[in-house]
Amino acid sequence: EDQVTQSPEAxxxxxxxxxxxxxxxxxxxxxxxxxxxxxxxxxxxxxxTLYSAGEEKEKERLKATLTKKExxxxxxxxxPEDSATYLCAVxxxxxxxxSFGAGTTVTVRA
Amino acid sequence: NAGVTxxxxxxxxxxxxxxxLQCAQDMxxxxxxxxxxxxxxxxxxxxxxxxxxxxxKGEVPNGYNVSRLNKxxxxxxxxxxxxxxxxxxxxxxxxxxxxxxxxxxxxxTVL
Numbered sequence: 001e002d003q004v005t006q007s008p009e010a011x012x013x014x015x016x017x018x019x020x021x022x023x024x025x026x027x028x029x030x031x032x033x034x035x036x037x038x039x040x041x042x043x044x045x046x047x048x049t050l051y052s053a054g055e056e057k058e059k060e061r062l063k064a065t066l067t068k069k070e071x072x073x074x075x076x077x078x079x080p081e082d083s084a085t086y087l088c089a090v091x092x093x094x095x096x097x098x099s100f101g102a103g104t105t106v107t108v109r110a
Numbered sequence: 111n112a113g114v115t116x117x118x119x120x121x122x123x124x125x126x127x128x129x130x131l132q133c134a135q136d137m138x139x140x141x142x143x144x145x146x147x148x149x150x151x152x153x154x155x156x157x158x159x160x161x162x163x164x165x166x167k168g169e170v171p172n173g174y175n176v177s178r179l180n181k182x183x184x185x186x187x188x189x190x191x192x193x194x195x196x197x198x199x200x201x202x203x204x205x206x207x208x209x210x211x212x213x214x215x216x217x218x219t220v221l
Binding site for chain 2: 004009032034041042043044045046049087089091096097098099100101102103
């Protein structure tokens with residue numbers, strides 16, 4: 001059974017204070033690891049897909065990296081608008097479904 | 111450019127009542143999914159449909175049924191609602207697996 005564990009559960013940052021979110025996973029053959037952003041009262045919004053260890057992807061102040069056991073989402077010089085819950089999910093080879101972690105809620109104070 | 115549309119957005123039911131959540135996507139995706147989201151537990155898969163004409167159970171299928179009406183539409187039915195089914199329900203679609211595109215959610219309260 002695929003398992004995804006995200007830490008920390010919550011993260012409070014000052015504007016400009018960079019930090020990282022962790023996503024640890026176990027899966028029987030990784031097809032892809034996905035990062036989503038979810039704002040309160042909204043559906044998750046797709047950010048990145050990572051396919052193999054060593055891969056990195058960037059979008060504005062966000063950078064996602066992948067190893068064989070975990071992924072990190074780095075937030076560089078965050079702004080209040082980066083406040084959201086960030087979800088990590090994995091998909092196994094040959095599978096259609098994604099298994100999600102519980103998420104990390106990030107709050108950025110001005 | 112609607113993407114994934116869910117109805118209703120809010121619903122209150124009494125224990126034992128039935129209802130159907132509707133979902134439609136306009137991206138011509140093959141695969142569709144129903145997840146529920148509860149505090150501290152993340153998104154859990156209820157049912158999915160890899161392609162038109164097929165449906166499969168996910169992690170938490172008990173108490174639910176689904177119908178893939180056509181390529182665009184995938185409905186979720188609660189035959190006899192229970193308080194444990196109070197949750198936020200999300201429909202999603204994807205092109206043969208890969209990244210999911212989600213609707214805005216349907217918030218269900220069972221009294």
